[in-house]
Amino acid sequence: MFQRSSTLAKLAVAAGLSALLLAGCVLGEGGGDARHLQPLPAKLVSQMSAKGMTQTDPIFIRIFKKESELEVWKRDRSGRFSLLKTYPMCRWSGQLGPKTREGDRQAPEGFYTVTADLMNPRSEFYLSFNLGYPNALERxxxxxxxALMVHGACTSAGCFAMTDDGVAEIFALAREAFAGGQKSFQVQALPFRMTPENMAAHRSSPNMAFWRNLKEGSDHFEATRQPPKIAACERQYVFDAAGDSSRFIAGAPCPAYEVEPAIQSLVSERHANDERRFGALTSASSTSPILAYADGGMHPSFRKMLKEMGPERLQSLVAGRVEISRPDAALLDPYGATGSSPEATGSINVR
Incomplete structure (x- = not known):
């Protein structure tokens, strides 16, 4: 069983740490203890068994910025992947949208492959694994x-911070999957859950074309419950292309290709349904959210803890982009008290 530490204490020191971390999420090597060898909690193992999974079955991870959640999926006895657990994210930095340069505080968006050598059992942020940013398309x-990581603690300068307890479980799940023979696991880092509702709400974003490409990969997984095979060409990702993926070169023109027919049928049906819903939503409303500057977000469960710690501590960790749903309304602070801002007025939803 994981030994629980004081979550509030970790949150309290996070504000001071965040000012020090401008270029990445690694300060150096942590201690030489056996934190990376902690067994999976008995309750989680029992949940696996009930879902037809073993500790060593392969894993797959999805990260959603806007919802501040990380999902761990595991292959079950059917051969398909099923959701094992959703973890609340304590902190991510930057805005919705991809990371493009060192020091921009952006947490990345895209498709990443994590191998055993990217696992860091000596992280200054308890435990961590490197996403492998930039990938071939980004390069x-x-x-x-x-050093774009999923790690412990509750501070981020381009990383996804899960708290120590959360990352300890995720690290152990990856460790056991590697021990079972999985060579690598895929991480899909997404701006939000790729629903027609979210796509419609953010349709005016300059990132929309990129997000549509990300949605293709998300749709492949949703339709098949298998992590898609990833390739890249012509500044975009390609998913589940039949044949040898080595013929795809990121940045070069795409070769002629077809998607595996059985997969294409499932994905096309899902895409058509989502496009109908997207069309209905956009025709019903000609507006989309107005954005003001902020910095990342955190799961509501952690915001509740920070509320108990006081507004100064909260404001030091939540400083950034928000969605303004009604520009004519009064600006609300994270506690619901009305106030004002020189940058914007409106009802805000701090992420």
Whole structure:
């Protein structure tokens, strides 16, 4: 069983740490203890068994910025992946949208492959694993950045912070999957759950074309319950292309290809249904959210803890982009008290 530490204490020191971390999420090597060898909690193992999973079955991870959640999926006895557990994210930094340069505080969006050598059992942030940013597509576009992690604690400068308890479970799940023979696991880092509702709400974003490409990969998983095979060409991702993926070169023109027919049928049906819903939503409303500057967000469960710690501590961790749903309304602070801002007025939803 994981030994629980004081979550509030960890949150309290996070504000001071965040000012120090401008370029990445690594300060150096942590202690030499056996934290990375902690067994999976008995309750989680029992949940696996009930879902037809073993500790060593392969895993797959999805991260959603706006919802501040990380999902761990595991292959069950059917051969498909099923959701094992959703973890609340304590902190992510930057805005919705991809990371493009070192020091921009952006948490990345895209498709990443995590191998055993990217696991860090000596992280200064308890435990961590590197997403492998920039991937081949990002490198082909000249994107820069390093040490983009999923880690413990509750502070972020481009990373996804899960708290120590959360990352300890995720790390152990990955460790056991590697021990069972999984060579790598896929991480899909997404701006939000790729629903027609979210796509319609953010349709005016300059990132919309990129997000549509991300949604293709999300749809492949939703339709098949298998992590899609990833390739890249012409500044975009390609999913489940039949044949040898080595013929795809990020940044080069796409070769002629077809998606595996059985997969294409499932994905096309899902895409058609979502497009109908998207069309209905956009025709019903000609407006989309107005954005003001903020910095990342955190799961509501952690915001509740921070509320108990006081507004100064909250404001030091939540400083950024918000959705303004009604520009003519009074600005609300995270506690619901009305106030004003020189940048914007409106009802806000701090993420």
């Amino acid at each position: 082909s576009q000249g994107f820069t950045g390093s």
